[in-house]
Amino acid sequence: MKRIKQLIFTAGLVCSVVMIIFTACTKEGPQGPAGPAGKDGTNGTNGKDANATCTQCHNWSDSLVTKIFQYDASRHSLGETTFEGTRTSCAPCHTSQGFVECASTGSDTTAAPVYDAAQINCRTCHKIHKTYTNNDWELIVTSGFNPRYDKTVTIDLAADGGGSNLCARCHQPRTTSPWLTNPSSTTDSLKPTSSRWGPHYGAAGVVFAAKGAFEIGTSAFRSTNHKDALSCATCHQAQAQGALVGGHSLWMSNEEEGIKNNVSCKSAGCHSSLGNNTFDVNGKETEIAGMIQTLKVKLAVAGMLDTNTNNLKTGKWYKQKQLAVFWNYKLAFYDKSNGIHNYLYTYDMLQSGIDYMASLGY
Numbered sequence: 001m002k003r004i005k006q007l008i009f010t011a012g013l014v015c016s017v018v019m020i021i022f023t024a025c026t027k028e029g030p031q032g033p034a035g036p037a038g039k040d041g042t043n044g045t046n047g048k049d050a051n052a053t054c055t056q057c058h059n060w061s062d063s064l065v066t067k068i069f070q071y072d073a074s075r076h077s078l079g080e081t082t083f084e085g086t087r088t089s090c091a092p093c094h095t096s097q098g099f100v101e102c103a104s105t106g107s108d109t110t111a112a113p114v115y116d117a118a119q120i121n122c123r124t125c126h127k128i129h130k131t132y133t134n135n136d137w138e139l140i141v142t143s144g145f146n147p148r149y150d151k152t153v154t155i156d157l158a159a160d161g162g163g164s165n166l167c168a169r170c171h172q173p174r175t176t177s178p179w180l181t182n183p184s185s186t187t188d189s190l191k192p193t194s195s196r197w198g199p200h201y202g203a204a205g206v207v208f209a210a211k212g213a214f215e216i217g218t219s220a221f222r223s224t225n226h227k228d229a230l231s232c233a234t235c236h237q238a239q240a241q242g243a244l245v246g247g248h249s250l251w252m253s254n255e256e257e258g259i260k261n262n263v264s265c266k267s268a269g270c271h272s273s274l275g276n277n278t279f280d281v282n283g284k285e286t287e288i289a290g291m292i293q294t295l296k297v298k299l300a301v302a303g304m305l306d307t308n309t310n311n312l313k314t315g316k317w318y319k320q321k322q323l324a325v326f327w328n329y330k331l332a333f334y335d336k337s338n339g340i341h342n343y344l345y346t347y348d349m350l351q352s353g354i355d356y357m358a359s360l361g362y
């Protein structure tokens with residue numbers, strides 16, 4: 001795969017060179033189409049070669065190759081779930097074409113299934129080959145959005161240029177049915193028919209934004225200020241170590257090598273006393289992991305959670321508040337950061353659930 005890419009690159013460069021030579025050596029021949037705008041924006045009409053802009057990226061340095069190398073190690077590049085694009089409701093997050101389409105239409109579904117789907121790649125996030133200049137590195141979308149679970153809510157992660165909005169448009173839960181219209185109710189009951197009732201896998205973006213949980217506590221859930229100061233890229237694209245962690249691999253840790261890439265935690269004088277290869281600032285990561293486990297056990301003992309599948313046991317009536325606890329548990333679980341994205345918000349969503357289950361005797 002990598003070789004093929006290198007070959008294509010070489011082909012691209014060779015083509016450009018051949019075109020230049022061809023133009024220089026041929027006296028006659030039909031006028032070709034105008035090239036893309038040159039560095040000076042003159043479309044090559046002043047005698048300068050427009051293809052010179054290609055070399056802003058396709059040059060003899062390793063900078064582009066490095067990004068591709070890192071990206072190839074990311075989960076995005078594997079495309080394990082790209083096949084889901086055959087459904088218009090899944091295509092916006094699981095295929096490149098679907099994401100680009102919906103970023104422009106604002107819809108949550110694609111107009112048609114995406115059969116010839118590409119996995120998430122450079123073009124999904126960057127404006128590659130739009131102007132053939134370094135401006136092509138701009139992200140295709142950085143504006144805030146209305147999350148799927150509630151279209152009246154706005155999430156705008158504007159720190160660091162808004163790149164987190166790009167990530168969170170995909171890394172957000174889907175809505176579920178039946179929806180909780182009165183999540184604090186201890187009298188209203190519902191009987192979900194799907195064991196998959198709950199948020200979809202990608203919870204990180206909303207938890208980071210301090211959104212998406214049912215606020216069933218006695219006061220509003222608090223939020224850590226990571227979301228106002230940092231972007232997803234601050235941590236996930238921090239200084240790379242090969243293609244194992246950081247950069248465009250987006251990995252925070254590598255189990256085999258025992259690496260936990262915490263350079264971003266320690267930077268800007270934030271958690272400067274943190275040791276090497278740990279994210280456990282003041283034991284908070286361990287604390288949240290323990291709370292997730294505690295709530296899991298309570299939900300299992302209460303007969304709500306199937307511990308084999310981690311899904312809801314169906315065929316029963318549940319109070320809306322019990323289902324709210326279940327949703328919050330899953331949101332914390334699928335956030336996959338054990339509170340690092342948003343410690344206070346995750347703490348409050350778990351503690352309110354633990355308290356309510358305890359009040360029911362579990």
Ligand code: HEC
Binds near residue numbers: 012013121
């Ligand atoms: C902003 C940087 C940038 C500029 C400017 C740029 N490219 Fe690219 N090019 C890329 C990236 C990124 C890829 C995709 C690499 C990948 O997916 O592995 C790419 C891929 C390619 C490919 C492989 C086929 C494809 O489309 O994926 C060719 C050929 C190519 N570029 C030619 C050119 C030519 C010719 C120009 C100038 C007219 C140019 N590029 C300008 C960044 C750039």
Ligand code: HEC
Binds near residue numbers: 089
């Ligand atoms: C709003 C965006 C979004 C939509 C819509 C969406 N997904 Fe996902 N899905 C994600 C994200 C993000 C992940 C990865 C989350 C993670 O690993 O933290 C994911 C992960 C998955 C996984 C892999 C789980 C694993 O880790 O093994 C499957 C399977 C999946 N989705 C299926 C679907 C299907 C089927 C649909 C349509 C019915 C769908 N998704 C719709 C965003 C979405």
Ligand code: HEC
Binds near residue numbers: 137
């Ligand atoms: C999932 C989204 C995503 C994908 C896929 C992705 N990038 Fe990026 N890239 C980002 C973000 C976010 C940044 C941070 C810079 C920003 O916020 O503008 C970035 C930054 C960069 C930069 C630095 C830009 C600058 O202005 O200095 C380069 C170069 C780059 N990416 C190249 C690539 C290449 C090449 C690929 C494909 C192999 C790729 N990216 C794939 C999201 C992505």
Ligand code: HEC
Binds near residue numbers: 075080166233
């Ligand atoms: C187009 C939708 C989309 C965008 C945009 C996107 N992601 Fe993803 N991301 C996914 C999906 C889908 C998966 C699961 C991939 C799979 O299994 O195929 C995933 C997987 C991941 C994973 C690995 C998760 C795991 O549990 O293994 C990380 C980390 C990640 N994304 C971070 C980011 C960051 C950071 C950004 C922004 C720079 C971003 N993503 C932008 C859809 C997206």
Ligand code: HEC
Binds near residue numbers: 235236250264
């Ligand atoms: C303060 C640093 C930080 C920020 C900011 C951050 N993350 Fe994370 N993220 C982490 C850490 C640490 C983990 C746990 C990873 C581990 O233990 O390997 C993680 C885990 C994840 C995972 C699960 C995949 C994995 O590697 O285990 C996804 C997906 C993810 N983050 C997406 C995002 C998205 C999307 C954003 C922005 C909306 C974001 N993160 C912002 C630090 C951060």
